[in-house]
Amino acid sequence: MAGLTILERTPEGAAVRGGVEDNFALRGSNSGVDHRTKASTMLVSHETGLVVYSSSEGVCVKDSRNGAYNVVFEAKMKHTVGLDVSPLGSFLVTYQRPNKDEPDAKNLKVFRIGSDEIGEDGEPAPCFSQPQKQASQDAWPLYQFDKDEEHLYRAVANEVHAIKTSDFAGGIAKKLRAKGLNCFAISGGSGPKIAVYCPEAKGAPGCVQIFDVKHDFSSAAKSNPTPSARRSFYRSSRAKLLWNSTGTSLLGWAFSDVDATNQNYFGEQSLHFLSSDGEREQLVELKDGPIHDVKWAPNGQHFVAVHGFMPAKATLFDKKCKPIYDFGSGPRNTVEWSPFSRFLIIGGVGNLPGEIA
Template structure:
């Protein structure tokens, strides 16, 4: 509960590893001796008291407070390391290799007693995915997935398997946060026409399907991600297929399921079709945010009944980040989007700021709930590497550009125990800064030169933008719709869109203007062939405009579509020549 605490920021790059003393100044921490060797991996302990890294020569662990060395391990091939929640065990992993002399290979996952420095146990772990055991917060149990079977160990005794959970083929699992009683979510993929399913168990009650706390089965799942809320009362399961057989999405097909330890389960109904980009629980464990739908994507907050609480409308976004205290939510568009961020006060549902961080590959909240860091890192982007520390009101407080010829690989905040930094009232006035802010300017839709001096009509919009709205009854928004009503609404919207498309393709009819403000009828040349050419050219230009919009939203285009875009200038010249002859 110390307000003067300043979190550290670890910076790892081609020029070595350093620790910066946190915002707003981000000065280099003099207590830590910078390691000029290139580190493969850096990590803090869960409580932030320890900092460890591996640099190709050894694994080193120091105290975060004063930089004093706590432990050093002669493990030059180590590629990853993690601390157990209570800092009793250090887990290290190196790539699995085998030689002619040793065809079996050596155990490559090692668990070290942090007090004595002795190796407790060594395992074979060929896959890097899920390499580290999962511990309960009090370290009463630890779990590993071994040959589609979960092995449970108690009190860090890895010589004896205390319990096993064996289903047909457990491919994924997620251990609940917190202390006893621990719960585990397991995923078993479907086979031979049988559905996939997720089950929740409470340790050590693994007697069979009847002993499960909850069960949710579903089809269309090649892989899943399972996310527990902080209070370990429910899990969100995002099920994905590699290919969307309908051809509607390049990203495959995703569905979102809610499974609670009290046995309740549901599919989360998302009002807009398209990919699910991100799912995030609020730290209060009673709400979650989903970013979904074809661009411009929607973002919606749901309660534990899977009912919409607040809809943020549409925008260029594909990620959501709650502050550690849960009072602020950032919606952002990174990757193939332009880096626009929307900062929201989620108690008042009021937008705080709208900064922009172009080319961002990493975003994370500082534990104080006041600051964020955005970074451009290699190998995702090998140019313009560097990072910025912001105040959530949109002000850039610190900026560090990576020198030419060097690369930035990672930035990492020092974590702190929950409750260390209390929630503060949300500010709407931009924090003072010499670097200023980068408020995003409203983007305007592209218009061909032939249409730029003409009034824009509503029908020329590629997308209907939806404003934010509260979904609570009586709050000015719509009431939560039932599943059947939602399905019927989608059908009506599809029919309406089809009718509008048919109207746009039909020849225009001459109508008498209803008032003096009506738009004048389109001029004609008197030559049906010329009119037909003009109409076809405008139709092709409209199609090109739609393709360019899809390209800017990140959708990959085929070769013939790219060739159409390249013909835009030629078509505009032809249209201009024809219209000049009218």
């Protein structure tokens, strides 16, 4: 299957469409994903070519490279609402809604894709799992991997733990202490960094900090590691941490449940920029109102923010947070990049009767 392809998910099901040269025509059943695929949750990994989706029947992983869409993993797992794939495509992370009849069930799992290990139930056996009562969208994925997949990282109270993927049974290999930790994000690129967010507490501002994975993690968890970059700000109770692909720049998308200006019923938002070396940290100047979407280009050189009260504005920034292009205003709330950062879709979806450009 040559050329650009687009994977879509609608109430009718999932499907593959051709690119511009095909007038966005449906590929049909020969693509391996058609409208008979009732996907409740879907993930596309541009780096590995894997397409992952969950349905009422379970979880399925297909390899989209060469257009074959061959099944490489399949499991009967009901109520799976969280999906993620490791950077090299070796591991699949799944999260199932907790079952009130089995409160101690291990519903957060890691599978080795391609493994033939089968559990007692006849389904693929996870290589690591734990009970998890909740998984907020802001903090997902709860398990993260470094670029070479040497370690899996997870957050616990005031700490981030690293576990060797070659020895899950060996337990915690090293730790990073971060008091008040709410969420974290591992960077890509060489020499991985970790960003952590701690919300406001006892009058102290919330903050985003960046640490060096190699030097700041240790078996004993240093009590006060020194961050390479830090930005503090008030009026935030949660955040999304968004790295560019090279690990040189980070966006902290902060949320507050209450808008101090009383202009937005859903609370207040702000966007913060940090360079991983600490040379630059600043507030990203945006239009008044909510931030609808923010996405880094896959090559890590630019990001787009859709922001402000409707009609929302869309702005292109470079990797140093300098605005370089204004896409104008319109009924928009979503931005998506093509895998090679050449094409960009800005549109209004969901409950917004918007446009797509």
